[in-house]
Amino acid sequence: MTSHERLRVALGDRSYDILVGSDLVAEAGRHVAPVLGGKRVFVVTDSNLAELHLATLERSLDEAGIAYEAVVLPPGEQTKSFEHLEALVERLLALKIERRSAIVAFGGGVIGDLAGLAASIVLRGLDFVQIPTTLLAQVDSSVGGKTGINTRHGKNLVGSFHQPRLVLADTEVLSTLPRRELLAGYAEVVKYGLIGDAELFAWLEGHATRLIEGDADVRRRAVLACCAAKAALVAADEREAGARALLNLGHTFAHAIEAETGYGDEFLHGEAVAIGMVMAFELSARLDLCPAEDVARVRRHLAATGLPTGLDEAGGRVWSASRLLDHMARDKKVRDGRVAFVLVRGIGQAFLSTEVDLADVEALLTSAIAA
Numbered sequence: 209m210t211s212h213e214r215l216r217v218a219l220g221d222r223s224y225d226i227l228v229g230s231d232l233v234a235e236a237g238r239h240v241a242p243v244l245g246g247k248r249v250f251v252v253t254d255s256n257l258a259e260l261h262l263a264t265l266e267r268s269l270d271e272a273g274i275a276y277e278a279v280v281l282p283p284g285e286q287t288k289s290f291e292h293l294e295a296l297v298e299r300l301l302a303l304k305i306e307r308r309s310a311i312v313a314f315g316g317g318v319i320g321d322l323a324g325l326a327a328s329i330v331l332r333g334l335d336f337v338q339i340p341t342t343l344l345a346q347v348d349s350s351v352g353g354k355t356g357i358n359t360r361h362g363k364n365l366v367g368s369f370h371q372p373r374l375v376l377a378d379t380e381v382l383s384t385l386p387r388r389e390l391l392a393g394y395a396e397v398v399k400y401g402l403i404g405d406a407e408l409f410a411w412l413e414g415h416a417t418r419l420i421e422g423d424a425d426v427r428r429r430a431v432l433a434c435c436a437a438k439a440a441l442v443a444a445d446e447r448e449a450g451a452r453a454l455l456n457l458g459h460t461f462a463h464a465i466e467a468e469t470g471y472g473d474e475f476l477h478g479e480a481v482a483i484g485m486v487m488a489f490e491l492s493a494r495l496d497l498c499p500a501e502d503v504a505r506v507r508r509h510l511a512a513t514g515l516p517t518g519l520d521e522a523g524g525r526v527w528s529a530s531r532l533l534d535h536m537a538r539d540k541k542v543r544d545g546r547v548a549f550v551l552v553r554g555i556g557q558a559f560l561s562t563e564v565d566l567a568d569v570e571a572l573l574t575s576a577i578a579a
């Protein structure tokens with residue numbers, strides 16, 4: 209068995225490969241070299257990765273004869289800001305980055321989104337490679353070319369579409385990821401099953417424990433399945449005019465929860481998504497679109513892994529349905545004044561709707577708060 213498998217994101221002359229396997233950080237140099245063709249490389253990472261895995265990456269670049277500089281940023285969502293974007297761009301320019309240079313984003317979704325945005329604007333656009341190191345980044349944010357930062361008006365409101373030239377998803381680096389972060393990423397794995405792959409969901413029901421405990425083969429199969437699904441959605445709808453929006457299952461609720469809790473430590477994004485997916489299923493059941501047993505099955509599986517599934521899991525917080533609705537109305541997924549929801553006809557059968565009556569959403573939120 210080779211140590212990795214290869215998928216293709218088909219986007220014409222911007223197509224690229226996703227490699228999924230173990231040892232990809234240690235072998236990064238030889239995978240990057242043919243794609244970037246002798247370019248000087250600027251590795252953008254955060255201080256957690258710098259401590260744990262940067263030496264391995266640097267060794268592999270050395271072995272491949274690739275000249276590089278590393279720029280280390282602070283970890284955390286706050287780094288996705290104008291302030292850090294400016295500091296990063298100034299640092300890259302001070303290091304004499306030029307058009308024949310490339311950026312390597314080595315980290316979770318925060319580093320990928322920020323470094324990707326920098327790559328899209330420095331010198332009007334440079335090649336970049338994603339080496340995602342969280343489960344969330346491996347199954348979601350590193351594929352598809354969305355980059356961005358947050359502003360005081362909300363998350364991810366400034367950004368660009370800038371596709372990477374290559375994605376290296378090394379499941380081995382996940383061994384150092386804190387369990388809470390791993391679980392938050394697992395919610396996004398479940399999402400792919402719920403959107404369009406009932407078989408994947410059933411497989412996850414039987415394999416989640418092994419995935420979470422670190423079984424390399426299970427992790428690889430899960431990351432591959434998710435990347436294949438994301439690659440297909442991105443190839444069909446690069447700029448999210450339709451099918452790609454299915455990836456937002458649970459996210460309208462999740463963003464409201466995150467906005468209400470100030471994007472703090474109370475809920476990680478994936479945790480809010482877990483609650484949001486259960487709510488999307490509940491809403492669909494209330495609208496007689498989805499069988500109640502599917503709602504119960506989704507909740508049972510997420511809860512069994514240790515993910516939150518209801519608003520009541522925020523110790524002591526007093527929620528307000530109208531405030532959550534306000535956040536939804538301000539979400540960037542609002543189209544022509546209507547909130548877009550991803551609904552389901554059952555596990556693996558998601559569809560987009562802008563026809564949801566907000567009174568039904570309010571009733572759902574009110575009963576979720578009372579639960």
Ligand SMILES: NC(=O)c1ccc[n+]([C@@H]2O[C@H](COP(=O)([O-])OP(=O)(O)OC[C@H]3O[C@@H](n4cnc5c(N)ncnc54)[C@H](O)[C@@H]3O)[C@@H](O)[C@H]2O)c1
Nearest residue numbers: 256283284316317318319341342344345349354381384385
């Ligand atoms: N661009 C997209 O399509 C897209 C999609 C989904 C999410 N996102 C964005 O992704 C971000 C969240 O990404 P995330 O969940 O990866 O968070 P993150 O990048 O903040 O990483 C989480 C934490 O884990 C640490 N870490 C990362 N890899 C590690 C490893 N292998 N071992 C030990 N520690 C490690 C990081 O330093 C950080 O402290 C959000 O900003 C979200 O908006 C973007």
